[in-house]
Amino acid sequence: MLSPHGGVLQDLLVRDAPIKSELLAEAASLTSIGLTDRQLCDLELILVGGFSPLTGFLNEADYTSVVHKMRLASGEIWTIPITLDVSKDVASGLESGQRIVLRDPRDDLALAILTIDDIYTPNKEVEAKEVFRGDPEHPAIRYLLDTAGDVYIGGSLQAISAPKHYDYTGLRKTPAQLRSEFGNKHWEKVVAFQTRNPMHRAHRELTVRAARDKLANLLIHPVVGLTKPGDIDHHTRVKVYQEIIKKYPNGMAQLALLPLAMRMSGDREAVWHAIIRKNYGATHFIVGRDHAGPGSNSKGVPFYGPYDAQELVERFANELEIEVVPFRMVTYLPDESRYAPIDSIPDGTRTLNISGTELRKRLREGTHIPEWFSYPEVVQILRTAYPPRQTQGFAVYLQGLPNSGVEALGYALQATFNQFSGSRHITLLDVSRIGQESAGFVTAELVRSGAGVLVTDSEEVASEAFLKSVNTQVSKAGSFVLVSVETPRVVCEANDRKGYFKSERKDIETYQVPKEAEIRVDLDSIPINTAIQKIVLYLEEQGFFVF
Structure with a gap:
């Protein structure tokens, strides 16, 4: 099993009851900030070590280095700015060295105490261009310019408690938990599969092939934090994943959920995803075509090239250590009743496929979805969530x-x-x-x-x-x-x-x-x-x- 990124898993969760009581007592007297949905996801992954080596929100030196060099100021690879953005009004009442408590706005629970390192005003236009390539239609740029606060706060965190979840608690594994489970199962090599969409037979086939090629086990690790606007809700998707996991050979695969707030930043995000999966104990990571890309703008121009993500991850491969497994698209061969990688099929071979657009059309119209494409149990879940x-x-x-x-x-x-x-x-x-x-x-x-x-x-x-x-x-x-x-x-x-x-x-x-x-x-x-x-x-x- 690979070491976490940076060498140490930064698991900040407090397990000592007296220390936690002291932090809670201190939190009661501190200035509070209620977190946004994105900040809640980011905070959770900092606290549990999913964002190792981070131990807090980026200060200005780290932020600047990440934006321009895709590295922390210390030199370690990091591609996405993890920032605590606030309004100018909130920032005006804070100062460097101050300790503030970060709260979950859903239940007002104190989650962590942040010691402010610095308070700085980013150049959002530069961030938009360097991190997301500058197209104003990119969803992350729209969020950055229209929703995110204008001031960033950097500083280290002391955990009080991770955000509470009341759904699928048995599937929400921390990096430490997954690493321990992999060790107990003697899983020496683990291929991680990232997804934010429902899985079908083709996904099952390509992941099984990846595991067999690498003589490894599989971690099906879907995102259940924030994904692309308009994506299928995570409850529907998790029900699909729970059915799909039953279709793998016994002992080959494990399902766990990742509370990540995606930025849909293409190649930079692919590197970020690889780092996160390494922290969770994976040794291999499947990088798909147009990985984490938000598609195309209103003029039909793609935000990212189809293989940009694979190329950038490969560029950092030696330092990341985690091995990239390029996504191999598979298609159905009706005359042979099997799936096969599309690049291995002889010319003239009859193939069948159903696109995402066609699937949504069939769900909307209530028309037939063939069993070769998806399992009946999965289709039923989708029809319940998306009736005709x-x-x-x-x-x-x-x-x-x-x-x-x-x-x-x-x-x-x-x-x-x-x-x-x-x-x-x-x-x-x-x-x-x-x-x-x-x-x-x-x-x-x-x-x-x-x-x-x-x-x-x-x-x-x-x-x-x-x-x-x-x-x-x-x-x-x-x-x-x-x-x-x-x-x-x-x-x-x-x-x-x-x-x-x-x-x-x-x-x-x-x-x-x-x-x-x-x-x-x-x-x-x-x-x-x-x-x-x-x-x-x-x-x-x-x-x-x-x-």
């Missing part, structure tokens, strides 16, 4: 000026939909009755339960930012459809018995029809029954209703 459109929840937001007919259309649609919606319940939700602050959450939760939701607002005209917020929340649970009711303003004013247009309201005066509406109707030029038919036909075309 005709049983999914959805929200139809009706947007328009007061007196445009939005409310009447909402009532008419509810009556119409409930005639043929089958088991799906159709709810009419008035934003003015629950408030805009709650509307997105309530709508998303109803959609998550499988309901169809018609959303109107009898008092206010929704802003573009509000519509975007509701869309974002609902889209995580189901589908969002925006209907723009574009009855002319002069007609709306003529029917203004409540004085909406006489009150000089900003939401009305500045209103513009939404640009991104899927459906547009003018209830002055077409009868309401025609508008209903237009909306129904659109939803049928999208698969929400089957007649």
Whole structure:
């Protein structure tokens, strides 16, 4: 088994009860910082040694060296800045040498005490260019510029407790635990497999081949922290992994979960992943095509080259010590009923494959997913989590000026939909009755339960930012459809018995029809029954209703 990166596993967890009590007592009197989801993941991996040799968040010297040289100031390879970012307001009340407590905002528990080494303001544009290659559409750059705090705090940590998890606790192994288990099993060589997606038969085949080629055992080590926005939720994925692990030869493979916050930084991230797996006891690491890449930007240009990750890890191979196993894509040979590496198949051989896009389409439409592609148990898990459109929840937001007919259309649609919606319940939700602050959450939760939701607002005209917020929340649970009711303003004013247009309201005066509406109707030029038919036909075309 390889030594941890830097030579020592930096397991900071306190196991001495009196010391922990002293730290808790001190924490009660210290300034507190509540951590973000990303910071919670980073903190956990620092405390358990997954980020060895780190013992805290990077100070300015280490940060600068990592950004420009992919090394800590001490010279050890490290490719991703692990920073404690805070707002300027928070930073203004802190100073070097001060001790502060880092808390889990979910339960307010004290997790660690940080002794501040320095407080510094990074050049985020440089960080974006050097670490993520500078494309403003890169999700990590958007996070860096739009979400992360403007000031970084560097310093060493004293652990009080790791963040608490209440799911899959038996699979959440620390580096020390996995190393001990590998030793007890006499696993001298371990191939680690990184994934943030569900696994299917091809993944099982390529990992088995990697283990056999290296005469090694397998660590299936999926990320369950933060992954790419839009990825399948970790609960669904873990259920899939639990089924897949049963399909390996007895004693060959082990499943463990990694609470990592991915940055999707391609080649730099691949090196980072290799270091982390080395700390967890792996001797070999599978590096895939476009490993940890976020795909392409809006112009179709990939953020990273397909083999950039493999090349950078190989560049550091001697120092990292962990051996890279290049990902070998496998495909199904129907005439031989087996999988084989695609680069070993003679020209003209018939092959079958299902892309991720095609898989999502089949799940959405409820069409057949063949057993050669994935195990029936796995398909059932995916179908439960992602049912076909005709049983999914959805929200139809009706947007328009007061007196445009939005409310009447909402009532008419509810009556119409409930005639043929089958088991799906159709709810009419008035934003003015629950408030805009709650509307997105309530709508998303109803959609998550499988309901169809018609959303109107009898008092206010929704802003573009509000519509975007509701869309974002609902889209995580189901589908969002925006209907723009574009009855002319002069007609709306003529029917203004409540004085909406006489009150000089900003939401009305500045209103513009939404640009991104899927459906547009003018209830002055077409009868309401025609508008209903237009909306129904659109939803049928999208698969929400089957007649």
